[in-house]
Every structure is written in structure tokens, then in C-alpha cells.
Amino acid sequence: MSTIIEVENLGKKYILKHQKQERYTALRDVMAEKAKRWGKRIIHPFAATNSEDFDREDFWALKNVAFKINQGDRVGIIGRNGAGKSTLLKILSRITEPTTGYVRLKGRVASLLEVGTGFHPELTGRENIYLNGAILGMSKSEIKRKFDEIVAFAEVEKFLDTPVKRYSSGMYVRLAFAVAAHLEPEILVVDEVLAVGDAQFQKKCLGKMEDVGKEGRTVLFVSHNMAAVKNLCTSSILLTQGHVEYIGETQKAINNYLRMSPSNESLQEYLAYNKELGVIFKNIEYLDDDGNIISCPQVGLPLSFRMSFHLLESYDNVLVSIGVETSNDLRTCVFHSKVSGAQLKLVSPHTDIICRLPKLTIFPGRYLLSIKVMSGDKMVFWLPYVVEMVIEDGDFFGTGRLPEKDWGGFFLAEHNWTGIHKTKEDSL
């Protein structure tokens, strides 16, 4: 096995500017800043010019990352939000340059950082296949050769000459993924594409990626979906805060990942802040029955949501609801304090509100929580899709088995089977 990716001492530094909130700099700000600095220098000509220090901070998204990947490996890259996964992929696919270190690649890299890049809504499906193929690095003859295959894979034969803006979102994603899946790079970089499409299409994608791996190509797969990573990857890299925490067997990497305390994720100080009422919604955490914070709840086990609030004054008659939404905007269920008859209060200065489920029955997968907090008829918080909840596979039935995803359904329900056998004499 030859090494196909070699990464040594890789680092990427971003400069955070604390003053500004805009994503881009306006010329006005730069000029104002320059003028200020000049002004200062004229007034205090001998003062040390360290005025830059307080509003700039170096942030290393990646630091000292080193690993080697052999040809044909399927490698999962896991880690929390902000651990540097995307930055790593961006460097590998040459979108940004590293600040230190180097990467040696022996082959073409194709990235599926987001499928459908460069799709133009006004162009037809046919035209977009060519355009997107070219953007992803295919030559015209290559696209021509694979054209029929792509169309068949995407199942859009009938709509080839329709502008893609008239496509349903499912068709759009299928077409986009089909183009990307028919690239033949030596190294395929995939970021979370499997979150899209229906179950059947997801399965098709997983199959395609497995094929790619079998053909001796290398796959790098970034995902929060541990089941998919486990399924697909022969080894995994666990990143935390920009460095490699673990590299090796996928199962071990996942175990390490699940064990990590989620506290180092909360770069953000609070989830939401209602200035008018003086209420800070600090965070929402998942707890097991022993009161330990867990990062991903498991189906079949008890689960508690703990929401922490800081307040200036107390509020009575509080109503809290947590809606669980799938990634395609479908509400799976809602936990509502009014329906369950709870009397809640928010008491200054600090209140935790806990919602406990004796047994989690929602089908494993990725969900988003929408949280609403009201006091009387005053809205305190309405936070749609505010946090992600990944429900892990668990031993719900005590049999070690779960239904497959493509069997359908949103919940697991306990059930028994009995066969009643009647003999001839009974029926007489």
C-alpha cells in the first residue's frame, strides 16, 4: 500500500477581529483605522505601537496536524463543530492555503464539500451536468462519456431539458450528487452529503462511496452521522480543537468522540439573549439518569434535557416546548410543558428546567430542536432549529437489533408477537 496523502505539521491560522461583526472589511473602516493610528502616532510619537494587539487575536483552526493515508483507505474524520474538520478538508481540496506545514497528494482530489456547487438555476439539467462537471474538474470528453450513467443515477431522464429551478429539491440534490459521484478522482473528499435526500437515495450514495473505495480510491468522509462513518470507514481521525486526538480504528475513534465532554464545544457563551426581558438562555444539555452530560443520546435509554437560564427578574406561569424536527423540516414530536401539566417558573438569578423522557423512542438520526419559552402570553424565546441532536443507535428492544432506516417510521415502539395455534379439536 502506498501513501497517497501525507500531512506534516499542518496549521491554519485565522485572525479574529473582535471589534467587527461584518464578514468583510469595508474600506471606510480600514481608512478610519489607519487615520486613528496615524493620529495616535502624531500625538504620542514614542509610544509602542501595540494598539493592534487588543482587537486582533490569532486563532489556530488547525495546529500540528500530521497523518498519513494509504491508497484505498476510507477514512472518517470526526469531531465536534469547530474542531477543524472543515478547515482540514478545505486545505486538502486546495480551497484555502495552510499557514504552516505541507500536504503531499499523489492524485487528483475531488471535493464534495457541498453538492451542486456552481449549479445555475436558469440552466437545464443537461447544461448543468456539463457545467458542474467542469467545475469539479472533469474534462468535456469525460463528461460526455459518463453522461448517460449520471442521468440514470440521478433518475431525471424526463427533466433533462427543464431548468433546474423547476426541479424539486430531491431531484436537484440527486442530480448534483450524481455528477459528483461520477468523478473519478484518486481521492474523494466528502462532507456531510449524506444528510440529504430520501432514505433510498442515501443508501445508493453509501453504496456508491463503498464502490469508490473498492476501486482502490481513497475516500475522506466527514460526518456527524456516526452510523454512516462506522459503516463506511476503515479508519478514522478524531479532531479536537484543531489537533489530532486519535487516529486509528473507527470504532475506537467513535467511542472516544462520544466520551468527550461537550463543554469544550461551547465557544459561544450563550444560546440566546433576550435583552428586553433580561433573560439569558445559557444552553441546553442532554443528561443521562445519573446526571452526566452526554453528547449524543441513545435510543432506548432515559434522556433529560436540561435548559439553563440566567435572569434578572423572575417569571411565573412559564411554558416551555421543545420541538424535534428532522432535517427535511418535518416535526417528529413536541415536548410541551402545558400538555404534560407542569407548573414551571423562572426564578432569578438562575434556573434549570429539566424535561425527562423515561425512554427515548425517536428513531436514531440527526434532528434539530426548536425551543419556545413563554411566560403567560409573553414570548421569551422562540428559537427554531437552534441545536442539533444526534440520536445514536441503541439496544431499544433488548435484542441488539434495530429496524433498518429504509423500512420507514419515525419512532420505535415496544411490541410483542404471539402466534396462537389452534388444534383441530379446538375449532370443532
Place this chain on the structure above:
Amino acid sequence: MSREVSKYEITIEPGRGFEQYWRDLWRYRELFYFLAWRDILVRYKQTVIGVAWSVIRPLLTMIVFTVVFGKLAKMPSEGAPYPILVYAAMLPWQFFANSLSESSNSLIVNANMLSKVYFPRLIVPASTVIVSMVDFVISFVILAVLMIWYKFIPDIRILTLPIFLLLALAASLGFGLWLAALNVKYRDFRYIVPFIVQFGLYISPVGFSSSIVPDHWRLLYSINPMVGVIDGFRWAILGSNVDFYWPGFLLSIGLTGLIFVFGLRYFRRTERLFADVI
């Protein structure tokens, strides 16, 4: 297969090499065609009169300029019908203005691509120039029609036109690259560019002949590189009997070259930060 693999061996490190960049540019040449092709296809989608827009715009401007400068202000026409005098200048000016505004906006318009896929970024602004070239060709057909209408026969000098077109291309791409790179970082340039274009139309000799500029101001006037280009177009198309102003033209060439080199250099220098700041 192993030979195939070694062909693509790449090292990614800070401050990537110049050489590799040009090799990449060649490797991605098809993307260049495809982007231009996309922009041309999309250009007049969901418009009622479609391509007619690229006929109407220069034609109307020409009529207005002819009326204002030719009929009302009674400016000299170098012996050619005034509409043709104006139109000969409209051609390079529209080309310059279109490619400048399109290329300077191109990176922002394609921001999504920039932050998701690697390719030499130079392709994006460069491909927009092709679209302006198509408009240029359409406008040129109108010029031919105008010439037939006025029974105006150009002489052999019209064959030198590509040289002046190349000069216009270098000027617009040089400026365009520069502005595109600046635009990524400072969105102020999105507002500055339309202003430059509007302003430029009046300070360039589009509606009038540059021979009305007093001689001692002529060299200074030629600092605007489009003055040289427009004079060149008129010289080639009208076969004008007015002397060709060489010092001004040479100055235009020099400045255009300078702008192109600096624009390209600035673009290359900032290019690696595009994905981070866009």
C-alpha cells in the same frame, strides 16, 4: 494507473509556486470555456426581447450622443457621418465598460464556487470578458449595417482593429482583476465601479472627437487608456484624415501594460485569501 497518479502529484504548502499555478490554469482551460458559455446562455434568460438588448443599448446611446453632440453642440465629425463617429467609439467603450463591470463583480457573484471548489481563480474574471466579446461582435454587425446605410466605405486600415481591441481587452482585464480582488475584501468597490463606468463615458472621447481637446492638453488627456483605444478605433474605422496622435497612443499602451501587470500581480497576491474573506 501509477503513471496517471504521479502526473497529479501536488504539494500544498504556504506560498505555493508560480509555476504550478500556470500549469493549473492550463489544466482548467475547459472550465474557462464552460463559465463563459454559462454566462452567455444565462445572459438574457427570462427576458422578453432577449439578445435584442445588446443591439438596443448601444444603438440608443449612439442616437442620444449624435443628437446632443452632433446636432445640438455641432461638434466636428472628422469628415464621417456623426453616427458612425460615435458608434466607432461606442464599440470599444461598451466592450471596456461591460467587461470591467462584469469582471470586477465576478468573484462575488461566484462566491459560492470560490469557497467550495479549487480552481485557479483567474478563470472567473477572465471568462467574463468573453461575454463582452460576444456583445462586441453583435455591435460590430450593427456598425456594418450603419456603414451600408450611410454608404460609408472603410479603407484597409480596418484590418488593424484587432490590435486596438486587444489593447481594450488588456485595459479592462487589468483594471477588472484589480477591482475584482479589491471587491472581495472591500465591498465598497461594488459601488465605485458603476461610478467609474458612468464617469468614464464622459471623460473618454465617446460622444465627440478627441481632436477638439486643445493640443497642449492632449498628452494629459491620454492618461485615460481608453483615449488611445478609441482614437485607434476611429483611425481604423473612419480612416479619418485627422493625424493620429502618436505620443498619446504610446502613453496609453504603456499605461495599459502597467495596469495589466499590476492588476495581475495584485490578483495573484491576494488570491489565496479569497476563500477566507469572501
